[in-house]
Amino acid sequence: MVETERLICASEDLQERGTGIGFSLPDAGKTQQSGFVIRYDGKVHGYVNRCAHVPVTLDWQEGDFFDLSRHFLICSTHGAQYLPETGRCVLGPCKGKSLQKLNVVERDGRIYLIETTPVESHL
Ligand code: FES
Known part of the structure; x- marks a missing residue:
């Protein structure tokens, strides 16, 4: 496996319990997916x-992932609430089910997505 880091945003762009930041994910051959950080x-x-x-x-409104209490992430379609952590x-x-977690890291004032891709064998 090869790990690569993709810059998502600057740390200061992501406020405590504030608007989330979305980004595209690699097309897994099916539907285009997106991710977000909070x-x-x-x-x-x-x-x-x-x-x-x-x-x-x-998010119905782009980046609006928190509920009114700012303690839960919420699905705007039917109201499912998720623990942010x-x-x-x-x-x-x-x-009882879970959102699919992404590997993200904050370092030196920036937030990165860690992407893992399989290594192709050339044997
Ligand atoms: S589609 Fe999200 S709670 Fe039903």
């Missing part, structure tokens, strides 16, 4: 932007 309790978390209930994006659904039609 900041919660100071830490950055990244997820695939797809509800665990029905494969739709979570783990992506686990705690309320709604997909309770």
Whole structure:
């Protein structure tokens, strides 16, 4: 496996429990997917932007992933609520399921997506 880092945004662009930042994910041969990052309790978390209930994006308004309490991520379609730290659904039609977590890292004032790709054998 080869790991590569892709710059998503500057740290200052991602405010505590504020608007999330979306980005495209590599086409896995099926539908085009997107991801997003949010900041919660100071830490950055990244997820695939797809509800665990029905494969739709979570944010009706772009970047609007938090509920009104700013303690949960919420799907704007049917209201599933997810823990920001783990992506686990705690309320709604997909309770017990989880968002797909992405590997993100914050370093030197920037936030990166860590992408892993298989190494092709040339034997
Ligand atoms: S589509 Fe997200 S809660 Fe149903």
